[in-house]
Amino acid sequence: MLKLIKYFIELSVIFVFFPTPYAHAIPCAKVDQPDFYAGEVPQGKEIIHDFTLKNTGDETLVIRKIKPC
């Protein structure tokens, strides 16, 4: 039991003091406003809207697929 506690303490120390070598870099995709309501639009008028996709992670974000539904 003491051995196990000692092991966990050691592990905690490693994570607290040396986090970088163990941290796994990942991309993080963020869209602030994923929903857009265009209001009343006359038939025939094109709806144009820009969404901003941000990568707030620390690895390159790759867009693998864009699928309109």
Add this chain to the structure above:
Amino acid sequence: MKIPTLYYSGKLRKTIHIITNDPNAGTIKLNVSADIKEVLVVRPRYINFGKVKQGSTYKREITLTNKGEKEISITDIVLRPEGVMSIEPTNKITLIPDQEKTFSLLFTPSDKTGQFRGAIIIKTDINYLPKKIIRVQAKPLSNHQDKHLYKD
């Protein structure tokens, strides 16, 4: 994101799914919604005469209503194909808001049997809605088929 609205009326909702390498994001959904208002209402939206006899003339009424807030000019009405359909009146018209105008479509099937597919192209002066199309279809029967049909 660009969404053409020519063929929509009422509630419109479109979604785009984005798949990335972000392990925590899953599929990102981007949603666009709108209420599409028909400024120039054309009824009926399509015409199906069904089975028709060669040489006979069939009539349908088409109503145009201006549901917008500005005048709309109907600059031209084009019939495709030419020769088997005609429309009355043929003069150019202007519709003030809430005004309604009725046209008569006359269809005289030619000697071609099989499926007839045509179109009425209503051209307007609205820059974002240069035309509205009414699809027309019918099934002209040959005289032989016609006799057979009416004997039964």
